[in-house]
Amino acid sequence: MAFTIKRIIDGKTYNTETATHLSGFDQDNGPYEYGEHLYQNRLGVFFVAKYRSAGDEEDYARIEPLTPDLAQAWLEKYAGWRTDLIEKLFGEMPEAGAAEVKYTLRMPESLRERLADRAKANGQSLNAWIIRCLESCAAEGAPQAPSSEPVGTSVKTR
Numbered sequence: 789m790a791f792t793i794k795r796i797i798d799g800k801t802y803n804t805e806t807a808t809h810l811s812g813f814d815q816d817n818g819p820y821e822y823g824e825h826l827y828q829n830r831l832g833v834f835f836v837a838k839y840r841s842a843g844d845e846e847d848y849a850r851i852e853p854l855t856p857d858l859a860q861a862w863l864e865k866y867a868g869w870r871t872d873l874i875e876k877l878f879g880e881m882p883e884a885g886a887a888e889v890k891y892t893l894r895m896p897e898s899l900r901e902r903l904a905d906r907a908k909a910n911g912q913s914l915n916a917w918i919i920r921c922l923e924s925c926a927a928e929g930a931p932q933a934p935s936s937e938p939v940g941t942s943v944k945t946r
Contacts, residue, residue: 791823793837795851802827802835802851810877811867812837820846826854826862828877834859880913893918 794803804827812825820842828834834854841847854862860878863870875881882888900914907917 791837791839791841791849793839793849793851797851797853800833800853802829802833802853804837804851806830807835810873811863811870813866824866826859826866828859836862880916 792805794801794805796802804825807827807829810826810828812823814821814823820840822838822840824836824838826834826836834856836852836854837849838852839847839849856878860874863874863877867873871881903917903921904914907914910917912920
């Protein structure tokens, strides 16, 4: 981007010189140049810097703060091929398909560490590895869960 833009919005400074440039584009549309670029400042705040330059009264250089959801949507729209960047900023994206739900699972730390080691050895995130294990257990024909009856107990009747 040929422009440096610094603005104060709601008492906060947004500066393209001090923020990290994530992605963007410039277009030369004949009589004018236009561009949009996504930035993230050192505190993790996202903003888009937009400009139009033709040497007339319609020129502008502005900054628009973005929520993380809007920043993700901007990246998906204008730089969807940058999957590495999108997942670095917003986490691993789910496969296309059925909706997902969030579930909190409590387990011993030692089990989590063993699972994390297996996931790492397989080149997967812990979440992806656990999902794979659960899918395998839930597959048709998979062994059934063990009985909940304690081992070695029996019921005697008279």
